Amino acid sequence: xxxxxxxxxxxxxxxxxxxxxxLLPDGVKLEIGTTQENxxxxxxxxxDYCWVITSREGRSTSLxxxxxxxxxxxxxxVLVFEDKFIDQEGDHIRRFDVV
Numbered sequence: 446x447x448x449x450x451x452x453x454x455x456x457x458x459x460x461x462x463x464x465x466x467x468l469l470p471d472g473v474k475l476e477i478g479t480t481q482e483n484x485x486x487x488x489x490x491x492x493d494y495c496w497v498i499t500s501r502e503g504r505s506t507s508l509x510x511x512x513x514x515x516x517x518x519x520x521x522x523v524l525v526f527e528d529k530f531i532d533q534e535g536d537h538i539r540r541f542d543v544v
Contacts (some may be wrong), residue, residue: 473501505533 455477458465464478476498480488496509503518512528526542 459495460490460492463488471501473499475499 451544455465459477459479459489463480464476467475467477469475478496479490479492479494481491481494483489496507498505498507500506500516501542503516503521505514505516507514508515512526514527515522515525522544526544528540528542530538532538
């Protein structure tokens with residue numbers, strides 16, 4: 446019962462505010478959001494979109510409906526993204542980008 450109550454509280458918060466940040470043991474930060482940038486660059490809450498970021502000591506992972514990203518603590522400007530898609534010829538592509 447407690448699990449459902451906690452989940453309900455988190456979902457209610459996300460639907461109202463768009464994101465939440467939770468500090469976990471050992472300095473791990475968990476961020477969950479339902480916001481996405483619109484065409485004007487503003488963050489807007491979406492009912493059908495969610496992202497998650499976990500971070501600790503300058504390292505982080507991110508996951509959303511489109512890709513997964515990794516950031517390492519030696520260069521916080523660099524992000525490694527994984528993506529899967531089908532190209533124009535119908536081939537399944539798995540791509541890793543370093544940004």
